[in-house]
Amino acid sequence: MSRKKSPKGEKAEDGHSRREREIMAALYKLGRASAAQIQAEIPDPPSYTAIRTLLTILEKKGHVRHTSDGTRYLYEPRVARGEMGRRAFAGLLKTFYDNSVSDAVAAMLSDEEAQISREELDRLAKLIAKAKADGK
Numbered sequence: 001m002s003r004k005k006s007p008k009g010e011k012a013e014d015g016h017s018r019r020e021r022e023i024m025a026a027l028y029k030l031g032r033a034s035a036a037q038i039q040a041e042i043p044d045p046p047s048y049t050a051i052r053t054l055l056t057i058l059e060k061k062g063h064v065r066h067t068s069d070g071t072r073y074l075y076e077p078r079v080a081r082g083e084m085g086r087r088a089f090a091g092l093l094k095t096f097y098d099n100s101v102s103d104a105v106a107a108m109l110s111d112e113e114a115q116i117s118r119e120e121l122d123r124l125a126k127l128i129a130k131a132k133a134d135g136k
Contacts, residue, residue: 016088017054019042019046019050019054020054020057020058022042022043023038023042023051023054023055023058023064024058024063024064024077024084025041026038026041026042027064027075027076027077028077028081029041031076032074032075032076033074033075033076034069034072034073034074034075035048035051035052035055035072035073035075036048038051038055038075039051055073055075059075062078062079063077063078063079063084064076064077064078065078092104105124
């Protein structure tokens with residue numbers, strides 16, 4: 001499925017700007033990195049100073065932490081990727097689907113741009129069957 005970008009400076013449903021999401025994606029990919037390494041991972045990146053500012057914001061939000069390596073800071077995620085994904089999805093679910101998981105799944109399945117493999121559909125069917133068996 002294609003991702004729609006937020007207009008410049010606009011916060012997404014998860015409360016993060018597009019640039020904050022790009023930085024988090026780079027950190028999840030790299031694991032631990034300097035601001036310069038993060039900047040190199042971002043397409044059409046902002047200035048180095050902007051990257052550092054955004055890292056400070058993400059650190060204040062509790063999503064990133066840093067350690068000192070000589071004169072530079074190395075950053076890493078404080079929140080596991082899966083947990084950040086759940087938080088973001090919860091925001092989308094609340095904002096656009098009135099907390100209806102079935103409506104959200106139906107939207108994804110009916111999206112012509114979504115490329116859902118047979119294996120993914122089988123996995124979803126197993127998850128649904130397990131949820132039914134667990135009484136959810």
